[in-house]
Amino acid sequence: MKRREFIELSSQSIGGLLIYSLAGAPLVVNAQEGKVKVPLRFFTEQEAKVIMAACERIFPANESGPGATQAGVVVYVDRQLAGPYGRDKYRYTQPPFVDSAPGHGYQGKENPQDIYRAGIQKLGTGFFELAVEKQDEQLKAIEKTHFFQQLRQHTIEGMFCDPMHGGNADMIGWQMLGYPGPQMSYRAQIGKYNGVAYRTKPQSLQQILGYPVKPWEDEE
Amino acid sequence: MAKEIAGRTPLSVLVLERGGPFRGPVAYAAEMDEVDTFIRKRRAESPANGIFTTRASRNDRANPLRTYGEFPMVGTGMGGSSDHWGATSPRFMPEAFEIATHLKRLHGASKLPPDHTIQDYGITWKEIEPYYARAEEMMGTSGKAGNLNGKRIEGGNVFEGPRSREFPNPPHPMLYAPLLFAKAARDLGYHPFPMPSSTLSQNYTSPDGITRVGCQYCGHCSLFGCMVGAKASPNFTLLPILQSKKNFTARTNCQVRRIVHADGKAAGVTYVDDSGTEFMQPAETVIVAAWVFNNARLLMLSGIGEPYDPVSGKGTLGKNPTYAVHAGVDFFLDKPQNIFMGSGGMATAIGDFGGDLGDEGAKQGALRGGLIFCYTQGDPPVISNFGKIPEGQVQQNWGSEWKNAAIQWNDRYATMLSTENHFPYRQNYLDLDPTYTDKWGDPLLRVTMDWTDAERNQTAFMLKKEVEIAMAMGAVGILPRSGTRAAPLMVDNHSHGGAIMGASPETSVVNPFLQHWKMPNLWVVGGSALPQGEEHLTMTVAALAYRAADAFIDRYLKRPGALA
Numbered sequence: 001m002k003r004r005e006f007i008e009l010s011s012q013s014i015g016g017l018l019i020y021s022l023a024g025a026p027l028v029v030n031a032q033e034g035k036v037k038v039p040l041r042f043f044t045e046q047e048a049k050v051i052m053a054a055c056e057r058i059f060p061a062n063e064s065g066p067g068a069t070q071a072g073v074v075v076y077v078d079r080q081l082a083g084p085y086g087r088d089k090y091r092y093t094q095p096p097f098v099d100s101a102p103g104h105g106y107q108g109k110e111n112p113q114d115i116y117r118a119g120i121q122k123l124g125t126g127f128f129e130l131a132v133e134k135q136d137e138q139l140k141a142i143e144k145t146h147f148f149q150q151l152r153q154h155t156i157e158g159m160f161c162d163p164m165h166g167g168n169a170d171m172i173g174w175q176m177l178g179y180p181g182p183q184m185s186y187r188a189q190i191g192k193y194n195g196v197a198y199r200t201k202p203q204s205l206q207q208i209l210g211y212p213v214k215p216w217e218d219e220e
Numbered sequence: 221m222a223k224e225i226a227g228r229t230p231l232s233v234l235v236l237e238r239g240g241p242f243r244g245p246v247a248y249a250a251e252m253d254e255v256d257t258f259i260r261k262r263r264a265e266s267p268a269n270g271i272f273t274t275r276a277s278r279n280d281r282a283n284p285l286r287t288y289g290e291f292p293m294v295g296t297g298m299g300g301s302s303d304h305w306g307a308t309s310p311r312f313m314p315e316a317f318e319i320a321t322h323l324k325r326l327h328g329a330s331k332l333p334p335d336h337t338i339q340d341y342g343i344t345w346k347e348i349e350p351y352y353a354r355a356e357e358m359m360g361t362s363g364k365a366g367n368l369n370g371k372r373i374e375g376g377n378v379f380e381g382p383r384s385r386e387f388p389n390p391p392h393p394m395l396y397a398p399l400l401f402a403k404a405a406r407d408l409g410y411h412p413f414p415m416p417s418s419t420l421s422q423n424y425t426s427p428d429g430i431t432r433v434g435c436q437y438c439g440h441c442s443l444f445g446c447m448v449g450a451k452a453s454p455n456f457t458l459l460p461i462l463q464s465k466k467n468f469t470a471r472t473n474c475q476v477r478r479i480v481h482a483d484g485k486a487a488g489v490t491y492v493d494d495s496g497t498e499f500m501q502p503a504e505t506v507i508v509a510a511w512v513f514n515n516a517r518l519l520m521l522s523g524i525g526e527p528y529d530p531v532s533g534k535g536t537l538g539k540n541p542t543y544a545v546h547a548g549v550d551f552f553l554d555k556p557q558n559i560f561m562g563s564g565g566m567a568t569a570i571g572d573f574g575g576d577l578g579d580e581g582a583k584q585g586a587l588r589g590g591l592i593f594c595y596t597q598g599d600p601p602v603i604s605n606f607g608k609i610p611e612g613q614v615q616q617n618w619g620s621e622w623k624n625a626a627i628q629w630n631d632r633y634a635t636m637l638s639t640e641n642h643f644p645y646r647q648n649y650l651d652l653d654p655t656y657t658d659k660w661g662d663p664l665l666r667v668t669m670d671w672t673d674a675e676r677n678q679t680a681f682m683l684k685k686e687v688e689i690a691m692a693m694g695a696v697g698i699l700p701r702s703g704t705r706a707a708p709l710m711v712d713n714h715s716h717g718g719a720i721m722g723a724s725p726e727t728s729v730v731n732p733f734l735q736h737w738k739m740p741n742l743w744v745v746g747g748s749a750l751p752q753g754e755e756h757l758t759m760t761v762a763a764l765a766y767r768a769a770d771a772f773i774d775r776y777l778k779r780p781g782a783l784a
Contacts, residue, residue: 058618064627092267092286103709105289160602161255179602182252185436186561191393195555216256
């Protein structure tokens, strides 16, 4: 059996501490110092550290708000890769695999798990220990690759997904944008906010429904 | 078809559906998740089963669609793709049904694009109009008439064909960008109107006695099931009626593989259920309604009809596949849009370029256009639309500078699109792929299609008009995009053709009642029947299905045989 691997995240990343004012100003409320161990489903601890560092360079914490590390993007990516998506359960995988024009989309044989493993090897397992300038240089060198494009897309997904997928911790991504979450009705608001921001406290799907939903990555 | 036949005749109706049963609105509420439903397309037909292959020309090798990616998705389960449509519901222009005759009269045959295979439908506007009205009443379409029995009405689409009835429901409210669009279009001398939408603007009871509630504008519309039943999915408009009928049965998770036939008569179908067992289902009549391209494929796999040959131009099966040509611009406004609110069909449109493009178009090699519209369909706005930034503002699409710009412009862009005419051509066709198969080992459908100068000219013409309107709306940045997918993946949910209707068995697969020319007890219903690419096609498909049902019940059953 695979040894259980964990990634250590700052406790900020897993909830309850980051708050956004409706005006969009980030307030870090009394961040507790502390570390939380999150069990990994696909990555080894070292791989998770590489991906966490790379995601943070793609979507860094800066003056306009928190970044990929605080949102827990690596947890999102880890779960997607461990689930049916990562194993290509729903992709058409009949050979022959022949390259084509970009319009045909990715036509390769390797599944997302393979692509990430190879991508991490390319970045080097010590990537997370490099200075950020060095990290940026390395990412720049691979930015045209399928791996990087996937990583970039997954970073955005992990920033703004429903928290049930493991990213967007404490809905900080949604707070940053003023997105209210999957509200069931805007009938009272429709037509009344033309050109005026309607921003309300975000709610997750589980909070709105009152019960948890099983995300796809939890299926076999 | 099923609802009309089960409701009006004693015949026993069996629906074989490859996907699962209707999951219901409560399940749809729990599917309001952008990652699983919109991006990964958890509820779509799994690409792993085999969707189709595509290529630009017959000299190329075709590749399979391996993941949906840019392609919207193919529906599965009860209701099919109509369960997750955006509900944009215009009718075609009246001359569209006699387009070959119309264009030859207008321009002369020599002015039509080279190698075109443009042909008439074999019906007229007068013949289809009552069925459009019936489809709108069944769905509760929301809109405003622009031509009621020949009387032009400002505020509706004054260019539309004469309609016999006002829309059953008033239009949806216009949101910020569509309001600006309406004003700008009016200032430029155009005629804006609310795009018809088959999502209810208010509570509504259809002539069938089905009551549904008005849209909640939740913003999870296109590619989602509706969690209140406001969207006109057949699961909400028709299935409740069918379920109470003793002569109706639906079997789900049953993939039909062949139409069984002998001596020019269909005898039934073979299908595989989810245990993998294959059955032969006998039938008096077979109605194929398996999604636009799968209709043609099922006929090909069953050896019914003469496959089209792009070299000789002979044969009809697989002929005239088309698409709705699009041109689009994303543009930026200085105010927040709240794009997370809205519904799939909510838009303001102009029909000024919706049909013939006149001398101005002809000079630029563009004969026909389509509706131009600015929409707020509440695309799940978080992930899928994140990172739209006016051209030239950032050097790379990741990192700190990019993030700042993406957040600054988030929720400040609007989208304009046109859905346009697409002419059919001799070299564009459908056949069976020689290499790739579906999960049961049957060949995938192969789509061979590419653009010609006619589409490029037409797109350029429409794009110029769109940019003009966007500038007049006060756009502070423009992100031009070709809404039209490039070859070799030029297919979409809005694809047409492959088993087309027409006035003669020499040029079409089904007659104007959608009855197979060579097999009177076989009917082929859906977008496959449309010989040309046009506007959003659902209302036309529904109208043609009603017309086919009437012909089947009122004429065919009384005297089984060829109706044309």
